[in-house]
Amino acid sequence: MFTSLAKALYSITPWGKSDEPETVLQLLQRAAKKWPTHTVSFKTGGWDMAPEVFTYEQLLREALTNAAKLRQADIIPEHRRVILYFDTHRDNCIWYWSVIAAGGIPALLSPLSNNQTTMIGELENVNKTFSGPTIITTKQLARFFVAVQGMKTHTAQSIKLEKLEAPIGHDDMFGGGWFDEGVGREDEVTTMLFTSGSTGYAKAVQYTHRQLCMSSKLKCGLSGMDNTKTFMSWVSFDHSAALCENHLHAVYAGASQVMIPAIDLIREPVRFWMALSEWKVAYSFAPNFFLSTAARAYKELPAEERWKLDFDFSELRTVMCGGEANKTTVFEMAEEIVTKFGAPKCSIKPAYGLSETCSGIFYNTQCPTYDVKKRYVFASAGKHLPQHQMRIVDEELRPVKQGSTGSLQMKGAMIFSSYFNNPEANAACWTQDGWFDTGDQTMLDDQGNLLIVGRSKEIIIINGQNYSSFELEHAIEGSKIPGVTPGYIASFAVWTADSDTEDVVILFNPVDDATDDCPALRNAVAKINEACIRFCRKKPSEVIPLPKELMPKSTIGKLSRAKLKKSFQAGYFDKYRLAERAPEQRKKKVEGEALTTPLQKVIEKAFVQETGLDPTELHLDLPVADLGIESLGYLRIKSVLEKELESEDPISMALFLACTTIRDVDMMLLQLGKVTTEYDPIVPLVAGGSKTPLILCHPGGGEFLTWLGLLQYLPDRRILALRVRGFHKGEESFKTLDEMLDIYVEGIKKHQPQGPYAFLGLCFGGMLAFELAKRFEAMGEKVVFCGGIDNPADLHKIQVRQKVRNFLIDLLHFFQILDLDTALRWEDEMDHIPDSEFTAAIFARFPDGTLENLDLTPAKVETWSRINQNMQDITRVYKPTGQVSKFDIFWVPPLPQYKCTDQEWRHDWLCEWKDVVEGASQKDVDADDSKGPLRYHRVEGTHFTILRPENIEVFQKALNRALEARNV
Numbered sequence: 007m008f009t010s011l012a013k014a015l016y017s018i019t020p021w022g023k024s025d026e027p028e029t030v031l032q033l034l035q036r037a038a039k040k041w042p043t044h045t046v047s048f049k050t051g052g053w054d055m056a057p058e059v060f061t062y063e064q065l066l067r068e069a070l071t072n073a074a075k076l077r078q079a080d081i082i083p084e085h086r087r088v089i090l091y092f093d094t095h096r097d098n099c100i101w102y103w104s105v106i107a108a109g110g111i112p113a114l115l116s117p118l119s120n121n122q123t124t125m126i127g128e129l130e131n132v133n134k135t136f137s138g139p140t141i142i143t144t145k146q147l148a149r150f151f152v153a154v155q156g157m158k159t160h161t162a163q164s165i166k167l168e169k170l171e172a173p174i175g176h177d178d179m180f181g182g183g184w185f186d187e188g189v190g191r192e193d194e195v196t197t198m199l200f201t202s203g204s205t206g207y208a209k210a211v212q213y214t215h216r217q218l219c220m221s222s223k224l225k226c227g228l229s230g231m232d233n234t235k236t237f238m239s240w241v242s243f244d245h246s247a248a249l250c251e252n253h254l255h256a257v258y259a260g261a262s263q264v265m266i267p268a269i270d271l272i273r274e275p276v277r278f279w280m281a282l283s284e285w286k287v288a289y290s291f292a293p294n295f296f297l298s299t300a301a302r303a304y305k306e307l308p309a310e311e312r313w314k315l316d317f318d319f320s321e322l323r324t325v326m327c328g329g330e331a332n333k334t335t336v337f338e339m340a341e342e343i344v345t346k347f348g349a350p351k352c353s354i355k356p357a358y359g360l361s362e363t364c365s366g367i368f369y370n371t372q373c374p375t376y377d378v379k380k381r382y383v384f385a386s387a388g389k390h391l392p393q394h395q396m397r398i399v400d401e402e403l404r405p406v407k408q409g410s411t412g413s414l415q416m417k418g419a420m421i422f423s424s425y426f427n428n429p430e431a432n433a434a435c436w437t438q439d440g441w442f443d444t445g446d447q448t449m450l451d452d453q454g455n456l457l458i459v460g461r462s463k464e465i466i467i468i469n470g471q472n473y474s475s476f477e478l479e480h481a482i483e484g485s486k487i488p489g490v491t492p493g494y495i496a497s498f499a500v501w502t503a504d505s506d507t508e509d510v511v512i513l514f515n516p517v518d519d520a521t522d523d524c525p526a527l528r529n530a531v532a533k534i535n536e537a538c539i540r541f542c543r544k545k546p547s548e549v550i551p552l553p554k555e556l557m558p559k560s561t562i563g564k565l566s567r568a569k570l571k572k573s574f575q576a577g578y579f580d581k582y583r584l585a586e587r588a589p590e591q592r593k594k595k596v597e598g599e600a601l602t603t604p605l606q607k608v609i610e611k612a613f614v615q616e617t618g619l620d621p622t623e624l625h626l627d628l629p630v631a632d633l634g635i636e637s638l639g640y641l642r643i644k645s646v647l648e649k650e651l652e653s654e655d656p657i658s659m660a661l662f663l664a665c666t667t668i669r670d671v672d673m674m675l676l677q678l679g680k681v682t683t684e685y686d687p688i689v690p691l692v693a694g695g696s697k698t699p700l701i702l703c704h705p706g707g708g709e710f711l712t713w714l715g716l717l718q719y720l721p722d723r724r725i726l727a728l729r730v731r732g733f734h735k736g737e738e739s740f741k742t743l744d745e746m747l748d749i750y751v752e753g754i755k756k757h758q759p760q761g762p763y764a765f766l767g768l769c770f771g772g773m774l775a776f777e778l779a780k781r782f783e784a785m786g787e788k789v790v791f792c793g794g795i796d797n798p799a800d801l802h803k804i805q806v807r808q809k810v811r812n813f814l815i816d817l818l819h820f821f822q823i824l825d826l827d828t829a830l831r832w833e834d835e836m837d838h839i840p841d842s843e844f845t846a847a848i849f850a851r852f853p854d855g856t857l858e859n860l861d862l863t864p865a866k867v868e869t870w871s872r873i874n875q876n877m878q879d880i881t882r883v884y885k886p887t888g889q890v891s892k893f894d895i896f897w898v899p900p901l902p903q904y905k906c907t908d909q910e911w912r913h914d915w916l917c918e919w920k921d922v923v924e925g926a927s928q929k930d931v932d933a934d935d936s937k938g939p940l941r942y943h944r945v946e947g948t949h950f951t952i953l954r955p956e957n958i959e960v961f962q963k964a965l966n967r968a969l970e971a972r973n974v
Contacts, residue, residue, distance in 0.1 A: 026223075029188035029215040030196045031106050033222065033257045034069070037062040039180055041233050041260040047285075048096040049266045052649070053277065057264065058096060062257070065103065067174050072104035073185055075168035081160055082110040083140045087198065087426070089132065091115045091143040091151075093656065095265035097162060098243035099253065101142055106196065109186035113198035113210060113426075114244035115141075118150055119541070128208065129154040135210060135427050146656065192216045198426060199246055199361050210426040211361045220419040221250050221364035222258035224391045228369060229324050233260035235288035236321070238281060240266045246365040247291045251326055255289070271296075273642045275303040276315075279343065282325075283317040289324045294332045297325070297354070301339040319349035326366055332356040332385045337374040351375065358387035358458060360444060362435075364420040367391055368456050376455070386455040394418030396456075398448055403437065406449075411459050414448040415441035466499040466510055466542070473542045475567060481541040482512070482534055489530040491515040494557050498571040500547070509547035510538060513570055513579070519553045521582055527551060531584065535631035536666050543640055545631060550574075550582050598625030599669075603690035604682040606672055612646040613668070626669035626693070651680050677714055681729070685737055687753035691717055692725040698790060698974045699724035699758055703767030703774035706813075706877040707870055709733060712768060712953055719962035726757055728774065732873055739876045743884060747777055754778070764791035764974050766965070769949070770877050772797035772895075776922065779890045791974045793894035793965075796949050799918040801881045804904065811844045813874045814867060816950060818848075830902060845871070889924040892939045894968045896961065901949050912942070943968055 027033045037044065038061075046065055047057040060068065076082055088110045092098045098114065105112040115132065119125040129151065132139060138156040141148075145161045152159075178185075188196060192215045200208040231237070239252035243265075256263040264285050271278045278300040282290065292300070304312070322344055327337070340354045356373050357366040370376070370388030377385040390396055398412040399405055406412035421442050425431045435443050447459040466473045479495045494515035499508035512534055516527055531549045538546050556579070559565055573579060601610045601624060610621050616639045635643070644657050657678065665671045681689055689710050691702075700723055702713045710727035717725060728750055732739035740746040754763075763782050765775035772794020779792040798804060812833050818824045824832065839847050845864050900911035913931060919940055920926040926940035934942065943964045947957035 027219055027258070028192050030218050030254075031103075031185070031187050032189075033219065033254060034062065034066050034103060035180060035187075037257050037260050038066040044233060044260055044262045046099065046262070047264040048094070048099070049264065049270065050094060050096055053270045053274075062260075063179070065100070066179055068100055069103035069107045070174045070179060070185055071170070072101065072165065073107035073109075074170055074174065075165050076104060076108040076110070078170070079160075079165065079168055081140060081142070081165070082108050083158075087111045087113055087136060087139070089113050089115050089136065089139045089141040091141060091147055092162075092243070093117075093144075093147065094267070095239065095243050095248075097144065099265070101162060102197075102243070102249075105142070106188075107185045111195055111198060113139075114200070114249070116200045116208060116244045117242065125150070126153055129157075131208065133157060137427075188215050192219075195423060195426075197249075199244060199249065201361050209428050209431050212423045212426050213364065214423050217364060217420055217422065218250065218254055219258075220393070222254045224393065224420065225251065225255045225366070226259050228371075228391060229255070229289060231255065231259040231261055231289055231323075235259065235261040235323075236285055237261055237263040238266065238285060238287040238290040239263065240268050240271055240281075241291060241293070242268065246359070246361045247326070247328065250365040251291050252289070261288070269641050269645045271300075273645050275300040276307065279304060279315075279317055282319060282322060282344075283347070286318065286321040288321045289326075291326045291328075294327055294336055297327055297340050298333070298336045301336065301343060304343055305339070317347035319344045319347045319353075322349040322353050325354045326357050326369070327354060328357040328359060328366060334374055334377045334382050334385045337385055338378065341374055356385040356387060358456060362422040362442065362444075363416065364422070367394065367416070367418075367420060370455065376453075380451070382457075384458070386451060386457050388455050390416075390456075391418075391420070394420065397441065398450065403439075408450050408454075409452070411447055411449045414444045414446050414456070416444060417441055466497065466508060478510075478512075478538065478541050482514075482537045485533060485537040487530055487533040487537070489517050489520070489526050490534070491517050491554070494554060494565070496557065496565045496567050496570050497546075498567045498574075500571070500575065510542070510544060511548045511550070511571075511574060512538065512546045513550050513552050513557065513574070515554045515557055516551045521551045521553055523584055528584065532629055532631060536629065539631050539635075539640075545635070548574075548583070550579050551584070552579060552582055598627045599694055600625055601668065601672075602693050603672075604684075604686060605675060605680070605690070606668075606693070608647065608650045608682060609668060609671055609675070611650065612643045615646060616643050624668060626672065627667050629667055630665060630671070647675070647680075651675075651682065673714075677711070679709065679711055685731055687728055687731070687750050688757045689727045689729050690725075690757065691727050692720070692723065695722040695724045697723040698762055698764050699726060700764045700766060700791075700969075700974075701754060701758075701775075701778070702727040703765060703771030703778070704728050704730055705768040706770040706874045706881075715953060715955065715958055716962060716965075719958070719966065724758075726754070728753075728771075730873055730877075732876065733869060739873065740880070743777070743880045746880070747774075747781060750774070750778060751781055761788040762790040762974075763787055764969075765789070766791070766793045766795070767797075768795040768953070769797045770801065770881065771795070773799075773801050773881075773884065773886075776886065776890060776893065779893075780888050783891060789891060791894070791969060791972050792890055792892055793896065793968065795896045795952060796898055797895075798915045799886045799922050801884060804915075811841050811871060813871055814845065814848050886918075886922045889922050891924050892972070893919055893923045893926075894941045894943060894972075895919055896943045896945050896952070896964060896968075898945055898947050898949065898952060916942070937971075941968065941971075 025036070027036050042063040043061055045059050045061050047059045049057045082088060086109060088105050090098065090101050090105065090112050092101065102112045102114065118128055133154050133156050138158065141151055141157055141159045142162060142165070143151070143159065145163055148159050148161055151157045188194070194214060195212040196215045197213045197218060198210045200210055237252050237256035239248050241248050243249060253263065266281055271281070275296070278292065278296070281287065337354050337356065341351065344353055345351060352372055352375065354373065356370045358368040359366040368387040368390045370386050373385050380386070395417045397405055397415050399415060400412050415437065417440065435445070437443060449457050449459055451457055466475055466478065475497045478497045482495050483492055491514070496513045498511055500511055501508060514534065516530060520527060531551070534549050535545050538544065557565060557570065601607060610624055613619070613624055613633070614621055616635060617633050640662065644662055648657055662671070662674065665674055676689070676691060691710070691713065700720065702710070702725065704710060704727070705712060710729050713727055730740070731737045731749070761782070763779070765779050767773065767775035775792050775794055776799070779789045783789050815824070815829050815832050818829060836844065836847060845868055849864055895916060897912065897916055899908045900906050900915070904911065904915070906915065917931045920928060920931055923940040926938060930936045930938040930940040931942065934944070936942070945952055945957070945964050946960040947954065951957055952961055
């Protein structure tokens with residue numbers, strides 16, 4: 007068994023000598039041994055779906071099983087650090103413990119930026135910091151790491167496929183000795199989290215076993231939590247509040263815990279109170295912005311709906327609130343709600359902490375009573391946990407008097423050990439006498455409670471997330487917005503009286519000091535809005551153009567954000583504010599191409615539901631930034647789209663936020679292959695245009711995605727694409743060609759009731775184009791164009807291979823994973839493999855997760871293969887009969903398996919079109935410039951690469967010439 011290998015790697019003292027855990031894995035071991043039936047519940051589906059429940063014993067067993075597979079596959083690198091990047095609590099939690107048990111050091115990477123330029127910078131920073139890191143992620147998320155070379159990416163799905171000789175037994179879990187408990191290395195690093203990146207790219211914070219265990223013990227001592235309680239977590243697992251404040255704290259106490267996706271609560275904030283009540287939660291966390299949102303959502307419910315809610319908060323003891331400045335009025339509002347339903351007073355507790363301090367280290371246990379009495383606008387942070395020291399000092403490191411402002415510095419059991427591979431950052435945050443400088447400006451009040459006065463770092467906190475002013479300005483400048491002077495962009499955060507979170511203000515200098523209102527200036531402001539939304543998912547509250555003289559730079563060329571902010575707050579820039587758009591401008595803005603396709607109607611529903619606009623106010627070219635959607639709104643829209651489209655894979659938020667118009671959202675969803683759940687054979691790719699519509703007929707694989715790269719070359723033309731039935735959940739495949747054509751004709755007539763009609767198909771689609779044109783002409787409709795790409799009239803001729811399953815190898819060639827010679831060699835090498843094992847054998851040749859990175863899974867490939875076989879079954883009994891009035895064939899040299907020359911392919915194989923095109927003759931076959939009913943067009947590439955980027959320029963020119971020649 008594999009355990010013998012691991013036993014040789016570590017000399018472990020069996021755990022159990024003391025009931026007090028000293029290493030992180032011992033926290034979970036103790037919970038699994040003392041409270042084996044207590045649970046971690048993961049809400050992974052919709053709000054109403056039952057959670058996936060693991061007992062602590064099952065969680066430990068799962069982690070140890072994965073750990074064995076990680077060691078067996080030699081995935082843990084020599085330096086032991088492994089980047090984890092997941093987007094669910096379940097995956098994060100399970101793989102966190104799996105890596106620890108395997109002797110690795112999990113580094114929980116924060117969500118990557120929505121701005122492509124910034125994201126590349128973040129990945130390059132990670133790559134540099136970890137010198138070619140090992141990453142474990144999902145197949146859907148792995149694609150992000152392709153952008154930077156040198157990263158070794160493994161998918162959870164591929165690791166799970168590893169086979170062990172024997173399962174993990176009960177005795178293996180407690181003192182079995184083969185896994186890495188960390189005993190004897192309590193002061194070594196065990197876990198890493200990443201900072202917010204507020205002062206540049208994120209730094210990797212390192213924690214030792216002793217620090218995390220002490221954090222859990224001290225938090226438990228303060229909170230009074232035990233194994234009778236329940237914790238609730240919903241912020242992302244990579245956040246120190248999720249890991250240290252909730253998860254490890256709960257494991258230490260032996261308490262049950264429930265983890266809920268953030269979107270479930272953000273979509274309907276009242277659900278926060280519902281979840282606290284339903285799960286009888288004793289301990290949770292919520293940043294100030296969300297606590298405010300949830301409290302207001304409850305208050306704004308109609309009276310009759312509020313009366314129906316009968317919450318039970320009798321178990322609630324702590325909702326720890328941190329992450330940004332905490333308004334006292336928010337705590338008053340929240341306390342009124344929880345105490346009404348049985349919670350004790352002061353259950354909502356403001357706190358202060360950093361990733362570097364294992365999350366909360368100061369807690370105010372008397373809020374809001376104390377802070378209301380003190381008339382504090384922002385609640386105090388209270389006092390720090392025991393076994394810690396603090397000092398507040400001036401710039402010369404001299405202690406300041408009580409009531410005076412200075413920099414907060416800390417020592418103690420929970421303070422992090424160091425940043426990984428970042429000596430400059432370590433030197434900057436540690437004083438010579440051993441104090442950690444938090445970088446925050448604070449003071450103590452007359453009762454010794456901490457007040458957060460300000461931040462020495464120039465950061466903006468938006469909905470509990472930290473963003474660097476520098477990075478925001480860089481993202482705006484990187485957008486290369488016309489009319490904006492490079493180097494003259496400044497951003498900062500402000501609080502307004504009616505806001506419970508910080509707002510962003512952006513100042514910029516227009517080129518030539520052109521601050522007068524005009525379309526060009528408003529366009530620049532709109533583009534700045536878009537860049538800001540992509541960066542931090544929030545529209546700025548103000549974007550103000552200023553003359554250069556009001557944005558002076560220092561002698562070293564820096565803008566002073568602090569001075570600009572002070573001038574803004576003093577009202578010095580008021581006269582440069584742009585007025586609201588006039589009503590007539592608004593009316594003009596909503597005129598545009600309406601949302602008409604089924605997919606666009608789904609998008610319309612999501613945006614109307616979020617913004618409250620009338621559907622008539624939306625059009626395809628409407629800038630999304632003009633809709634004033636906040637970050638939570640984007641999450642809600644994304645959630646609605648995923649639900650309406652029954653999307654098995656989540657829609658990438660990075661791709662969503664990169665969309666500047668509703669048309670971009672439509673095209674983004676199409677590129678992901680998203681369609682409405684009700685089967686419609688037509689997918690409208692382009693909704694309008696003055697030229698004759700073009701109907702694109704799918705190849706043997708059945709999908710429409712192959713056409714998307716062509717759309718930009720077909721302007722001013724409505725474009726419809728056929729998609730086969732059977733590709734999506736619950737769809738039955740076509741049994742016969744006649745059934746397929748009947749449904750396709752019906753679908754085409756529904757979307758384009760009248761001619762003229764134009765058809766173009768790729769390979770199998772060329773046959774469809776011919777058959778559809780024949781039917782429409784028989785109905786008396788005018789067909790002005792009918793074309794095929796690289797297909798003979800009799801498709802049966804090109805079915806030269808014995809085994810249909812080799813379509814999978816063709817697919818690898820299409821995705822440019824294999825060159826043509828290699829693809830053909832693989833056919834010979836794998837010829838002996840049974841059909842039932844063929845897909846698994848293909849995937850076994852890519853242990854590095856290459857296929858998963860391209861979103862190719864065994865299930866998806868099997869579906870593609872099944873549909874292709876269905877198309878080939880139809881083709882085997884197909885013989886072209888009848889005639890059409892015209893046909894254009896676009897061709898390239900034949901594939902090697904056809905075993906014919908270019909001349910034979912053109913004049914023997916493709917010549918048969920002359921028999922099924924009315925009035926065609928051999929001279930049309932022989933001529934490259936025929937003006938007759940049958941026309942041949944030589945293009946570039948191979949059968950599988952005609953529409954790929956390297957060849958599409960040649961193809962589109964030939965296609966557009968052919969359309970023009972037919973007056974289409």
